[in-house]
Structures are given as structure tokens and as C-alpha cells.
Amino acid sequence: MPFIPHTDHDTQLMLQAIGVDDINSLFDEIPDELRCGKLMGVPTAISEYEVGRLMRRQADKDRVELNFLGAGAYEHHIPAAVWELTTRGEFYSAYTPYQAEASQGTLQVIYEYQTMMASLTGQDVSNASLYDGASALAEATLMAVRVNRASKSRRVLIPQSVHPHYAAVTKAITASQSIELVQIPYDPNSGQTDLAALRSHAGTDITAVIIPQPNVFGVLEQVDEFADWAADQGALGIALVNPISLGLLRPPGEWGREGVPIVCGEGQPLGVPLSSGGPYFGFLTCREALVRQLPGRLVGRTVDRDGKLGFTLTLQAREQHIRRSRATSNICTNQGLMVTAATIYMSLLGPQGLRRVAAESHAKTRGLAAAAAMIDGVEPAFTAPHFHEVVLRLPVRAGAVIEKMRRQGILAGIALSSWYPELENCLLVCATETKTDADLHTYVQALGQQIEASRAAS
């Protein structure tokens, strides 16, 4: 019996001790009419060897050589040590550290993580993770609404330049709490949020303003103006950031005159593999004064009986297992293991490494954009500075080019028209530090070739 250690002898002794004849008797409280038959929809067992072969076959089908996709999930070098350590059984197979004395390893990791994320984002406090970047934005929005009691409108401004999936998730999760999400358009030239459009909301009751940096186009927003305007309106700023970019970019805590008090985002770039979209982790940091409205777990340092420093879950009264229907969120299981990976990743990279990864990713994307722009008919769609993604406007349909380049082993980018119909022929491309100059060359060659071919065909 795979994974069940009982010998027949054991089972007999146990049944005797209980005083029943067979295992089935232990289910005698279940009404007979509810008892089901065999689970015929599940195939019969196969051995680990057979499963391994099967999975290898499936995994091999999806392998791609060169990946230039971004849009919320980024390929970076993950040091070998990260997952060799993270998958150690003691991290991998532990539960939430409710028994602090038996979980100092996990707890200390989280405390270190909280320190790193707080500093990276320029805040005081970080929680111990949320599910992913999109749900973190939703939670940040709910938190901002709870915090900003002065505002009654529950109106939250969300730029159109926020990743459409993030906007959708925020909508789905906040929908039934009568929060109104108001979209702010982007400037079709710069690719930044149209500040004039934003300012047209001046004087109305606005609870919070979401500020993405970089935005979904990879473009850097005018975050200082953004933050100051929000503060002037009595609205809470919520920064949505890429954590790798913060190796190089100014942290939200320093945006504008006072900084932005709530920061969230997707943690995946920090040492978590692409993995088809998950498990990733959402991060959420804030100013000290807001901590009691922070959703999710929090680890604090304290002392034991002998005065020795140690770590424990703290401020649990915010959480569902204590405060139930009045908790700051329903979140229980979070993305702990990913936090472990990210903590190890950030330790290995350090401030210098993280800056280099950010700067190199930026440089590679610039290089790619410049080379692609040499192709007849290809041009950058936006003028504002970008981080490590760029939108290219092609002279042909982006979807067709993508499919053809895929056959050459290149994931060329994302056709933006499915999210932004007005951005016809636009391709969102990302190059990180993982791309060599030769890779960029391969990409641009292939792109030119396929555009040529598409034009010839049309």
C-alpha cells in the first residue's frame, strides 16, 4: 500500500483495541444511503517510476529555448542554492509555525524576510506574504479602505496601466464590499498614466489611489506627482511595484513629499521559478501606524523564559483564527515556502547583486528595443523611460509573429491587443539579465524575418 505503513498484523491489533471487526465499521455513522461506490474517474495506481516517465513526457512537450515574456512573471537567474535549501524537508514539510518553539527556523526566516521587504520598499512593516501579486493588490485595496476612515466614498482610482489581470482580481475580490474602482486612462504617447485625467478627480472623495511602478507596459510612471496628488486629496497611496526594480529604483516610501504608505506586488522575480504562474507570493508592506489593518501573518521577535531572543507569530488578533468574521482578511495558508526562497535569494544577491540584476535587465531591454527598432516598420509604442519591458509596435499582426517565432523556439512576447484593443499590432517584450547579446541578436533576427514573411504573405 503506497504510503500507508500498516501491516495486516498492525491493522488487526488496532481493530481489536478499538473493538470493531473491520475498518468499514468505523464508518458506521455515515448513513448508508450516502455511501458512494468506487472512484472510477481516477485511474488505477502506477509506480513512481511510471509517473516519472509520464511527467517527463508532459514536461518535455512544453520546453522552450528562449523566453521573452514578462507581463507579471519574469525569468531571472535563480542561484542553485536557493531551492536546494528551500526544499530541505524541514522547511518543505513543516506547517505554519503555530508552535513557535518548534518552528524557530521558519519564524526567523520570515523575520528576516520582513526586514528585507520593508527596507526594499521603504516601509516599516512587512507581512509574511499573501497569495500573489494580484491578490496582494486586492488586499492592499481593502486595507486602504479600512485605514482611510476619513473617506466615505470607498472609491479607489486604478490606472489603466495596471496589469489587466491585477485589475480583474482586485475587482473580483473587492466586488461584494461595495468598493468602486475607477479607471484612469494612460497617455497614448508616453505610456504613462494621464495625470490630467487623474487630476480631473480632484476635490472628490477618493479613498485610495493605486500607483504602479513600472506599469504593465514596462513604463516608469511619474510617481512623485502621483503620490503627492493622492496625499493632497486625502487619499491613501498604494504602490504596486516590481521588487527587482527596487534594486535600482526609488522605493515607494520615498515617493513624493511623504512617501506612499502601502506597498504591494508580486514576489516571484525574487528567486521563484516561472512555474506556469504559481506558486508565487504577494508581498505587502506598510507604515508602522497601519500595522493593525495589515492582513496576513506577522512574525515578531521577543524573548523566552531565560531572556533569550526568539521569534513568534504576533498580532494574531488581526487574523481569522482569532477574530473570525472581523478579521483583516480570511487568509490563512499563505505562500511560506516561496518566502523562504525569496529570503535566500535576496541574501545571495545582496544590495549589489540586486542592483546589478535590475540594471542589467533594464539594459538588455533597452538593447533589444533599439535593435528591434532598426527593423523596418518596428517602433517603440511609448516614449517614457521603461524598466525591463517595452512595447513594440509592429507593422503586422503581433499574434501571427508570435506563433511563428514560437516554432523557432522563441517566445516573442505578448500581443497586447487582447487586453488593449487600441494597441493593435503591439507586442510586449521583456529581456532580463538572463539574455545574452547573442540571444538579443537571435530574437531580432527572427523578428525581422517573420515580419518580412508576414508582409510577403499579406
Place this chain on the structure above:
Amino acid sequence: MPFIPHTDHDTQLMLQAIGVDDINSLFDEIPDELRCGKLMGVPTAISEYEVGRLMRRQADKDRVELNFLGAGAYEHHIPAAVWELTTRGEFYSAYTPYQAEASQGTLQVIYEYQTMMASLTGQDVSNASLYDGASALAEATLMAVRVNRASKSRRVLIPQSVHPHYAAVTKAITASQSIELVQIPYDPNSGQTDLAALRSHAGTDITAVIIPQPNVFGVLEQVDEFADWAADQGALGIALVNPISLGLLRPPGEWGREGVPIVCGEGQPLGVPLSSGGPYFGFLTCREALVRQLPGRLVGRTVDRDGKLGFTLTLQAREQHIRRSRATSNICTNQGLMVTAATIYMSLLGPQGLRRVAAESHAKTRGLAAAAAMIDGVEPAFTAPHFHEVVLRLPVRAGAVIEKMRRQGILAGIALSSWYPELENCLLVCATETKTDADLHTYVQALGQQIEASRAAS
């Protein structure tokens, strides 16, 4: 500086403490004329990411779909847990357990390993490993010569059916100790050692007799007759066995009337990947009375100050670091980590699993041989029963077929003519439990097709 933690400040403080100006001064005892220049033959450093890409490219070049090679290295299913545990840092990065109290983990693993190997081979004592199967045979030979003081000839009979590389290694290692290796031919029909030829040495002074089971052709030898004859001659029997086969086959300790007192072989099949030939490990077990001539490390159970059971290296006086030029061997570093893997492998398989792996491998090879024999012109070269390898005689040159099947993603077997010129057109094939019926079918299809093609071409 990759892997060097010194900051400039650290270095300065350290130099100051030592009282020198720079690091170079620490090499001032090396005569100037000996100081060398830069290591120009080594390329400049690349990052872990770059090395990873490079290695992936190289590794991908050598991937093959279906492998039917054996001849001393065997593909078996290796449970995922084996290497996840074995590469835990505490096993992976520890040294030889000289400080017993700080190495109870490694020591207990070895004690458990010794227990398993002794039982598997039907002996009393197992050492803690030798380099590989071939060098283990060499060490077993030297050991037998030391043990058998009654014999003066230093003549050791070695069947031709022993893997030729094993014979070569034994020769290279024992050469300078004036040991004479006498070859015994095999019977060209059965594939077993020609017992008549063996018996022709009766009455001469023979120090030891090597008995392979199965032999290099995968054929089962008449080990009882072999063992008894050796005992009758006052020669020590040395069994050379495949450890997986012992899940099913009678252990050397039970061969003939008294059993064979020294057993060695290649441990790779027990959970160690093929890895181009190493690291593997050699095992060596023996009767209790012979333990003082056993080469290599040995772990014993004892008690600590409080009477608590614990483990330690024992009988070290046999070893080079104590007895120096009079040691039983020069071996120091052995193949410890592989022993850890093998111990975990055997624990996961247990007696039942090991028997199944043996029986299934045997069955798959029988199935393959039977199906191949349906191809016109293909026949088994030998009549005696075999374990999980079989020699097929083809109607065309084996080398050509191998190269063609390789292009189809199949490693078809080994052309025996390079080792045994008389075995022209003979292919040594192995199928283990890792091969499905579909794989066997693929193999036989391809074989038939390529034989056809070769015939047509010639």
C-alpha cells in the same frame, strides 16, 4: 570574489595582525625563481548563470531516449527520495567520520549499509566501500592472497567471462605484486565458464579463484561446482556479483558446500545513477575470520561514556593512516556518499522490492531476447540461463546496427567483438525493470528494421 568572503577591511586587519604589508609577502618562503605567472590555460570566470547555460547545452547533447546498455552499469528506477536525502548538506559536505561524536549520522548510515550488504551477500562483515566494482575485485584479489598463506603460488584463476575491464583493472593494480592471473575460457555454447578447463588446473597451487555471477554475458555460472572445486583445491573463492541479482539469486555465502568467503562487486545498481561511469562504489564483504585482512573502512557499534550505543570507525590499525606501508590497502577516501544513496535505496526497496526489481529485469530481458529471436537471423549466442543481460548474435555487424539505432534514439547494446574477437556480430543487451513492453517492442522493431537495411546495403 566568488566564494571568498573577505572584505578589503578584513584583509587589512588580518595582514596587520600577521605583521605583513600584503598577501604576497606570505609567500616569501617560495624561491623567487619558482614563482609562476598567470594561469592562462584557464578561461576567465563566468557567473553561475552562464555556467548553468553552458552545462545545460553540453548535457542536452548527450541525452538519449532508450538505453539498453549494461555491461557493468545498469539503469534502474531510483526513487526520488534517494538523492533528495543523499545530497542534504550534512551528508554531502561532511568529511570522513574521524570525529565520531560529530559524525553519528554518517557512521550509522554505514553501519546499516554494512548490515545490508553482509546479509545480501551471505557474509558476516562488509567494509564501508571501495572505489568501484573493478577496483573492488582487485582489492579482493590482494586480500585473498594475504589471507591464503597456505598457498605460495600467488596464482589466481580468473574466468574469461569476467568483464574485461575488471580483468584489466585487476591486472593493473595487482601487477607489481607478482600475482599471476590465469584466464579460464568460457564454453562457446553455454556462455558459462568451461569447468573442464577449470578442472585441468586441479592439483596445482592455486591461491584464489574468481567466480562471477552473472558473468559479463549475463549468463549464470555453475557457482556451486565452481565454489566446491575451489575449496577442494585449497583456493579461496572470490565471488563477483551484481547486487540487484541477489534480490533473487542465491548469495555467495551459500554457494557450494561451504559458501564463498569473499564477495565483491559494483554497487552502482543500488540507487546510483549511470553518470558516465562514476562515482559508483565497490563493495567487499567477507567471513568474520578474514576481517583483519579486509581493506577499507569499517564502522563498529560501541557505547559512549554513559553506556549509550554509538558508532565509530574501528579496526583502523588495518588502514594506511595507522599502519602506513603495512596497511591492507592504500585506500583512504572511498565512495561514502554513494553508500548513503545505496543504503537509502535498499531501505526503500526492502527485500520484496529488490526481488521484484531483479525478477522484472530478468523477465524483461527474457522477453526482449525472445522477441528479438523472431527476427530472421537473430539468435541468442548462449544457451545457459541468464539474469538481465543477453548476447544476441546478429546476421550483420553489430557496430553498424548500434550506430543506426542510436540515430533513432536507442542505445542498442554493446558490440562484443571489441572485447571478444570470436564473438563477431554479437550484441550484449540489457533490459531492466525500467523498460515497458512498449519499449521492448520499439527496440525489436528498430533492430529488425536496421538489420534489414544493413543486409540490403551489403
Place this chain on the structure above:
Amino acid sequence: MSELLIFERGQPGRSASAQFPRHESAHELPAQFVRSEPPLLPEVSELDVVRHYTRLSQMNFSIDTHFYPLGSCTMKYNPRGCNSFASLPGFTQRHPLAPESSSQGFLTCLFELQEMLKSVTGMAAFSLTPMAGAQGELAGVAMIRAYHVDRGDIGRTEIIVPDAAHGTNPATATMCGCTVKEVPTRADGDVNLDVLRELVGSQTAGIMLTNPSTLGVFDKNIKAIEEVIHAAGGLLYYDGANLNAILGKVLPAEMGFDVMHINLHKTFATPHGGGGPGSGVVGAGETLKPFLPIPVVGTTANGYRWLDEADLPKSIGRLSAFMGNAGVLLRAYIYMRLLGREGLERVADYAVLNANYVMVQLRKAGFDIVFPDRRASHEFLVTLKRQTKSKGVTAMDFAKALLDRGIHAPTTYFPLLVPECLLIEPTETESKQTLDHFVAAMTEILAEAASSGAQCKDAPVTTPVKRLDDVRAARQLDVRYQPPETDGGAQIVNAAAD
């Protein structure tokens, strides 16, 4: 055993430079965008990192090292093969927005997983996107609300929840804009039907229930509950956290549930990872199927594809940036293939055998079982009210005393309505020998508690730290390291009183 913080191990200028890009290009970004102070990240060598986190890992209890009978959490063995195969490069390197044409391997696994989940629950369809149980609950309750609204029945905003329910249930209802009505538990552990009947009405959106409940008993009146709720126009949500107890015995759909989630990290053995990730896949019967969150995997002539807004216009929408915790889903898929139909059917058999065995043995040893006349499901409750009263030895003391015996504590003080309780769940992957060892340890502690109890109150003493001061942790909030120079003498003090 204690370990400096990684920050304290570092030195300014030290680094693990093999992990960096070798060069750093100038960036030409306008200064206003650029960071002026580097973040407080460790400056350490690779050896520092490896040694530090290896040591920290050793400071954890885990399934791989200790028996972990944490009730409601189903801490069963996580087969190592699941990790290996889910970590194949083809899976880990796959971008979530890769074209479907280069995603067929992955989509095949997910589609088959959806099908298997339907089989083990009786539900009509599954969405794999929720990233933990609580998010599955959110999906389910949102679907219930969407269903009512879709029918124009907009006044249904009350969710009924048993008093024994897991905290995520009421918290979820609130997040979905509902009000929570608690229904009490009867002395025998079942839901109080009479009160339930009074609670329901035209405002009832639905009920959230787990069966067997968090009290470790199977509610025999489940069909009656169904009738009450459905008759009132509400729907039934099944909290699948306890599916381990009934796998192959009862299908939630046949108990009358309209929607449910499953904690794959419980029943389907994906690892808990020190707090996550999990997966809370959500299944629906025909009624609620149109409302499932997107994306869902569907079929086409050429293989598999994502179903999206266009295919599921009534969907409650998207709950994750991409499609949920894919890696967790793969682990569950592998696990189900390894166990197969027959293996899954055995799960409940042995989980329930183990729980009943331990319950009986503890009763014999003198422990007070909370529902002594009921069968244990896969877990059961012990109360130490008596010990607390007589010697002041609490459930927490028992928990800590277990740690000193190399056993992780059961869940303490949950459900909240049972005083001084331990919720004990052995799971099917633990052997009789381990259970006997646990019973012996509990018996020993009971004896200690019966004499002076002092030893229990001191426990744990073998762990890296002794009992921690939780009050101080909340009062003198210290949630991040601040290097001595910038410290100004104090951590964040008294930021919040809990």
C-alpha cells in the same frame, strides 16, 4: 542552538558574486527614478547563506523529522516524487502566458486533475485557480452570491456558519460582503437543527459546513440540514479541509452540497512549506458551475485550452494573476496518479483507523475524550479541562511537553468552543508504532500533570528557545531588524497593543 540574523553575519562589501551579472551597464535613467540608498539586504558569502539557512532549517519540526498530529491540518507524508517531477524544467520554466500551442503537456495534467477531482467529489466541474482553502471559500461564497443576484434574488446576504467552524469560514463570508449567523453545536457534536431551522429565511444566502466537522465527528443529519437550507432557498458550501476522512466513502455532492473547495495541501499531500503554498481548488454542481472562477481548462479538437470570460460569461472572475498555484496542482496530480483509485480509497480507511485507535488508547490512558460516544473521523478532540482545574496544567502545557518528547503538538484551543482542547489528527501515513509512541508520551505527561505539573509548565526545554513571551511580542512590536547604527536605541516600541 541559536543563530545570528543573516544581517549580523554580513560585512559591508561582502557578496556571493558568482550569483551576479558580471557587469553592470550604466542605466541612463533620470535621477528622480533612481534609488539613493541601497536597501538593507545581507552582505554575505554563499557559504554564509548556505550555513545559515541549513542551520535554521534544523530548528524546525516537520513531517520529515517528527510526528506532527496537528488536527485539521492533515500533516501526512509528502511523497518526494511529487516534488521531483513537479520540478522538471519543462514545468518550472514554463511562462504562465506561454501560448497554448506550447502548453499541452501542462494542460493535459491540469485537465486530468479536474476530471479526477470531479470523481472524488461528485461535483460537475472544477476550477483550479484558488490558491488556498480560504480563497476557495471566497470563490464559493462569491459564486453563491452571484447565483442569487443572477436570479434577481438580491436580498440573500446571510451566511450560516457553525460555531465550531474554522475561522476562515466567517472571515470569508465577511469578505464577500455577507453577514455571519452562527449555528450552535449540540452536545453530541452535530449541528443544532432546531436552531438552524430558526435561522434560515429569505435572507439566507447559504451555509458553510465541513463534514466531518472540525470537532472530528460526521454529522449524521447532513441530509436534514440540506433540506432545511435548500428549502429556504439557500445553497450549501462544503469546506473540503476534512476530505481526508471520507475519500471514497461519501461524495460531497451526494450529501447535497452545491459548491466546495478542497485543500490539496491536506488531502492530496502537497507540502505545507512552513505555512504555504496550498491550493483551494473549487468544485461546483450544475447549479453553480457557470459561476466558477476563470480560467478553467477545457478541450478543443487539437487538445486543451483555457476557458476564459468569453466561455464563462457568468464567472465570478479572476482570483489570481495567472491560474493559481500550478506547482501545487502538479504535485496533487502526481500524488493521485501514485495512489490511484484504490490508494485514494484506502486513505480514509487508514486515516480513520489511526484516529479511532489513538482515541481509544488515550481514553484507556485516562484522557477525557470530548465526544466519547462518537466515532472519531480522521481526527478527534481531547479536553484537558479537568487537568487545568485540578493542577493548572493547560492544553498549552501538554502541547509544549510533547515538543520535549520529539512530537509536534496537536492543534490547541481549536475549535474555540471546546475548553482546553487538543485536536488530534494522526493521518494515514503514520504507523502503529509511531501512534503507540505518541500515546505513551501523552500518558507520561498525564502522569506528570497529575503529580506536580511543574515539569509540564517548564516545557519545552529541549527546543532552541524555551517558552516565548507572546505578550511582549505584541506589546513591544519588533518585526524587523534594525542595524545598531541606525537603531537609535530601540526597536519599534509599543506601536500597537494587541
Place this chain on the structure above:
Amino acid sequence: MSELLIFERGQPGRSASAQFPRHESAHELPAQFVRSEPPLLPEVSELDVVRHYTRLSQMNFSIDTHFYPLGSCTMKYNPRGCNSFASLPGFTQRHPLAPESSSQGFLTCLFELQEMLKSVTGMAAFSLTPMAGAQGELAGVAMIRAYHVDRGDIGRTEIIVPDAAHGTNPATATMCGCTVKEVPTRADGDVNLDVLRELVGSQTAGIMLTNPSTLGVFDKNIKAIEEVIHAAGGLLYYDGANLNAILGKVLPAEMGFDVMHINLHKTFATPHGGGGPGSGVVGAGETLKPFLPIPVVGTTANGYRWLDEADLPKSIGRLSAFMGNAGVLLRAYIYMRLLGREGLERVADYAVLNANYVMVQLRKAGFDIVFPDRRASHEFLVTLKRQTKSKGVTAMDFAKALLDRGIHAPTTYFPLLVPECLLIEPTETESKQTLDHFVAAMTEILAEAASSGAQCKDAPVTTPVKRLDDVRAARQLDVRYQPPETDGGAQIVNAAAD
């Protein structure tokens, strides 16, 4: 902390059956071939196995968890990337006898490794086949003998070895059928040249030497030694175990050595694995190149190929079934690529800096340095003769007291000629902070030893077991578990008195 034997965890009939073939075909083998009794292997579940070996691993000191200044062993950090990339399926699944046409990736790495090794030693060619240092020595001495015999100079059967040499040196000479002549060390740590001159003659096959020596000093007279040996018609073997000290500073070939091995598991950071595997690649100058063991990687028009008997007819032959410890070679290759030329040159700089720093700090703390007037190479010797005499606190006591402070002991009682010695090798991958911690611990122990010494004699007390009875281990030999039923009341007793 202690752990049952895996056998004791098992129960008859239990198994980890997901790991088996699901069926067992009948075998039809004649009964005489078939085993009647199953072997004594554990009968355990996968969880049993994982928990047991995880716990056992935690009972080890290792580089990844502890400072490990074990002299002569070069316990430096093993970069994790080396393990990951050497474990790529293309490498681990490659069969050793795969055709060269599907081996070009692997052969490329090995060929480049050979080339790099030539560069760091000055040797003319390398064979990668020896599986550890001792086998490299065997190769080298066999090559020296083969060379003499090839020239008809058959009387050369003596190998000169310094008294300080590692045990493998004399043991190897014996295995090669040579007699060993010991040359003594002078008070300053260098070889006694006068005695050496007397030892050589027409019987001299060669000398085995490591420089810096196992005493931790660089023999300044190496050129004089070379002259003596070469003039006498002998050859020089370089034991490359201490290469870490001179990487990029001196080439063994330029010191006059004709043949050498390198312990890749020391200088090139491949892991020690609790005792192995290692790799003892052997390099030769032009004189001995034809005698290198096979196989060696060579080039062809189409790529790389194995050179075999046919290419190297004078080879001493084959030392391993296939081509040695390929996986270890890949790790060394990766390591060298990661460090590059500049990184390798830094290795000796910082290894030597660390050793000299610790030596100086220990001297200041009151320890007796064996060669106080010499520079430390990458390691150095402390003697506790004085402490042993005055308080009976031995080198072993110091070693055990270090364990209680979370530091692995240095090498004790080696080289044998220095009484009560510790051979201390910090390696370049340890930080000043770690070294300072070590010095502080040593200083603390020294103070304890100076007072009563009792505490040192009790050490260790924090390890899973206290000091073990080695005498009993050898006298009452217990080298395998025997289950109680078949035990007959005793383990193998008194099989051998040591």
C-alpha cells in the same frame, strides 16, 4: 538525540511499494540459482525512510553547518551550483559505454578539464581516471616503475617518503611492490637533505613528496631535492593534496616533479560526501606521459574521443571499470569555470592569509606553534605537548571540547611525528569572523585546560553521543545488526583484538 536503526523501525510486510515494479513475473530460473531466505533489508515505509535519514543527517557536522578546519582535508565550501549542473539528466543518465557520437557534451567538459589542469600544474598531460588521491598515487608510482622497467632499469624498487608523509604515500609504495625508505624532517620542517643524499642510489625509483608538506611549511630546498633525486636516476612524485596553498603561485612541474595527482575533492571543492567520492586525477610531464592510465580524452577531426590501449601502448592500464568518478570531474570543471583564472589565483592568497592569521592569533593566545619561525602554508601545526604534560589535557581533549562549541575539530595526531598535535586548515572560504570565533573558542579551552582540565576531558556533551569507547569497538566487534530472534544473545564478540 538518538535514532533507532532503520531495521528496528520496520515491521514484517511493510514496504514503500510505490517504488516497486507493480507486478512480479515468474522467473523460471532453476531452483539451484534462487535465493531461499530473503536478505535482511529494512521493511519500512517511505516516510520511515525519509524521517530516519533526515534525522541521521542532522547528527553530522559538515561544512554546510559548521566550521570544519580539518588540516590536510581542505574543507572548503562546495558551491551548490556544481551539484545542480553536474546532476543534469543528460549527465546522470549517460551510460559509460555510450557511443562517442552521443557523448560529445560530456567529452568536451572532460577535455577542457584536462587542459585546465595542465595549466595549473605545468604538467604535459592528465588522465582523469583515478578515483581518489590514493589511487592517483598508485597510478603515479606505477608509472614511475613502468618507466624504469621500460628502460630496462629493473632494480629500482625503492620509494623515498618523508616521515611526515600522509599514510597513503607509504601504503601506495607497498601496493606498487616497492620498499619504502623514510627520510626524516629537520627541526625547521624541511626535509633532511643530508640524509636524503645518503638514501638515494641505483635502487631509487623515486620520491613521493608534497610541498607544502603535511607539516604546513613550504620546503625551500625543493630544487636541491630535485637535483639529488634526478641525479640518482629517480623520479619525483608530487602528492597534490596541498595544491590549495600554491595554486597560481608555483607549478609542480617547475619544482621538478615528473608526475603528480590532485585531490579534486580538496583543491577543487568537490564535496567529501562523508568519506567520498573524490578524484585523484594524475598528471605527467613529458617523460611519464606515455605511461598514464587509460582512458584519456583526445581530439579527432569530428570532436573528442577516448584514447585507449591502442593509442597509449605503454599505459599502466586501466584503474577503474569505466573512466573514474565522472560526476566529481564535472563538479571540478564547473568549479574552475566559476572561479576562472583570477579566482583560482585568489584561492591560495586567501587560504594562506587565513592560515597565517589564525596561526598568529593562536600564538598570541598562548598556543605552541610547531614551526613558529615559518610561514604557515594553507595549514599549520599546534602542539599541546605542554598541556598534556601539565594537566593531562591532550590534543584529543581539545578536539572534543571544540565540538561542544559547534566547531569541527582540526586533524589530530597527524603527522604522527609531532606529539599531541592539531593540524589546522581554515581554507579560503571562511571569513575573518568565523576565524575569530575559532580563536576565541580555542582560547577558552586553553584557559579551561590551564585550570582543571576536567571540563575538556568530559567533552563532548552536546553531541548525540558522548565520548565513545573505541577500544570496546575493536575488541567486541559489532559491525552489523543482528535482529534479536537470530541473535543468540550476542553480537560477534572478540572476533579480533586490535
